[in-house]
Amino acid sequence: MSLELRGVHKDYGGVEVLHGVDLVGRPGEVLAVVGANGAGKSTLIKILAGAERMSAGEMWLDGKRIEPRSPHDAHAHGIRTVHQELSLVPELSVTENLLMGNFPRRAGLIDWAAAHRRAAALLTTIGFGAINPRTVAGRLSVARQQMVEIAKALVGDPRVLVLDEPSAVLAGSDLDSLFALVRRLTDRGVLVVYVSHRLAEVLDLATSIVVVKDGRVVGTTTPAETTEDELIRLMAGRRLAQIYPDRRGAPGAPRLTVTGLRRPNEFRDVSFTLHAGEVVGLFGLVGSGRSELARCVFGAVRAAAGEVRVAGGGGDFRSPAEAIAAGLALVTEDRKRTGLVLGLTVRDNIALTTLRRDTRGGLIDRSRQRGQVSTMVERLGIQPARCASMPVVQLSGGNQQKAVLAKWLLVEPRVLILDEPTRGVDMATRVEIYRIIDDLARSGLSVLLISSDLTEVLGASDRVLVMRQGRLTADLPADRSTEDEVLAYAIEERT
Structure with a gap:
């Protein structure tokens, strides 16, 4: 037809x-x-x-x-x-x-x-x-x-x-x-x-x-x-000669340590370390336990066994609030269901994580809030530039994703977990997000990048962790690994 x-x-x-x-x-x-x-x-x-x-x-x-x-x-x-x-x-x-x-x-x-x-x-x-x-x-x-x-x-x-x-x-x-x-x-x-x-x-x-x-x-x-x-x-309107940033130098000290983490029917015996200034990709097929692991590390669900520690900030979090206080932040995979409040403005969404910090005597310091949000809108290139008072639902998908990221950067985390950060985002905006991730890593932040896009995982990361049926099956250097190799660890039993 x-x-x-x-x-x-x-x-x-x-x-x-x-x-x-x-x-x-x-x-x-x-x-x-x-x-x-x-x-x-x-x-x-x-x-x-x-x-x-x-x-x-x-x-x-x-x-x-x-x-x-x-x-x-x-x-x-x-x-x-x-x-x-x-x-x-x-x-x-x-x-x-x-x-x-x-x-x-x-x-x-x-x-x-x-x-x-x-x-x-x-x-x-x-x-x-x-x-x-x-x-x-x-x-x-x-x-x-x-x-x-x-x-x-x-x-x-x-x-x-x-x-x-x-x-x-x-x-x-x-x-x-x-x-x-x-x-x-x-x-x-x-x-x-x-x-x-x-x-x-x-x-x-x-x-x-x-x-x-x-x-x-x-x-x-x-x-x-x-x-x-x-x-x-x-x-x-222009050629994108380079999609991914140049490789970063050697990472710093350990920042996030996960040891023997287990949650029945989701994942088991998961151990890994993130270092300061490092982007670590986490790849796995649907059902591998990637997002479930992220939620557990962030304290949204409790582990049956194992330990999560943030250097200098505590661990074994019983709630996201405890994880945030220790320096963790999580950008979830579904921005409209769990990342944004669609009925609020861009400003109110970005400021959600710092409401307590911005409140004095029971009243929100709107001047401080406007200043912080304006800085984030400019820093991340959220469009249109004067969008703070707009309903967030009116932004394009890529700009909504930047707003979610801005919300978490306001808490000044030391470890940032990104679950499918470029889902539904065009290539030009992806390049901007990769640049933001690179800038954060170069400033000393630790980033865990969870993605089902294998090219993205290899291009934007320093190391790649691979999950299969709830277990970590590989820890590979991104610059010396191929898509076929990573996919094989995600699909097959390997010894």
Whole structure:
């Protein structure tokens, strides 16, 4: 089913964010849309999904002009969208999320056995059969929840499937399953609109590529006619000759020491040391225990055995508050669920960690707070520059991530744990985040960088720790290791 946008404009309160966008996608194609954060991709996706209405322009589907007025209306036209931000009901099971409004019934009652079988069959058909349909969705990892989101969109057998950053939290076999699914869908004649910041996979999967910058289409090409460097030039307006900073010198004294840490069904016998001025990458496939380990080190959950110590700051934290007091900070993997309070302004979000410090006689010292936040906005390059009084939800994904980072830097940590810090962030903003991480390390901070992007782990780190099924399987020098070597330690038993 061909999809065509002609001269699409969108403005919010007189501020135009899309300026006459044109694009065409045909049945059986993968139409990739790439662009920096704030380029207008999210607005474009919302228009396709029926969540926003265009201010001007036309949308044509299979030769007929349409204008979806709601997501339900878009579904009726055969358009389904998987948004980057999860929309599952976390208290319900996978089956309930997948079949909501479409349950099999017997004698007027839901036939739960049949429902679970139907959900399991769907998950298996699309390559996600490892997910138990009876599991409560909120107990799944973010990666598994993303898989369920994709499965949910396929229940209605869409003819146009819009995927917004579908691979951002996937790695290894899960990523392979996603790519295989996309190819099966296109073989069936589905048009897949694929929005991603991972340019290598765009070049591998796409039939055609549309580059959006500042609300305009600045390039339309094919993988055969372009390169990753050329796409970056179109997106950023300049070439990025070097993505990762130069290697740092020798690290300093031990800063964080983890010894024999164990938590049943999550990880066991984990021991490692972070040094001052060092960036250590932590890589592992989904289910390896990476994020669970980070939460335990930070005191969000208690270990069954083992020890965590911060040099000069105590350890074995019973709460995040104790960890923060000792000099630890944790940027979680899901900024909108656990990193930000979306109803607050940028200023109030960044200042959350220092409220007690900024309070005098029961009153918040707003002047001090404004000064601190202004300094952080400038230091991290959060855009727009005068964003402090804006609702944080109005920032692009990359700038929201910088706001989360700013919040934790205000507590002046000695150890910073970053869990998927570039998830859903474009390449230009990634380079800025890598520069920030490098500056922090050079100032003496210890950084634990958790990422499912293997290229990122090797490029931004000094050492790489590898996890497999809850155990650390390797401690490797990043500059002398290959992706194949690291992946082998993440997948295979090695002696």
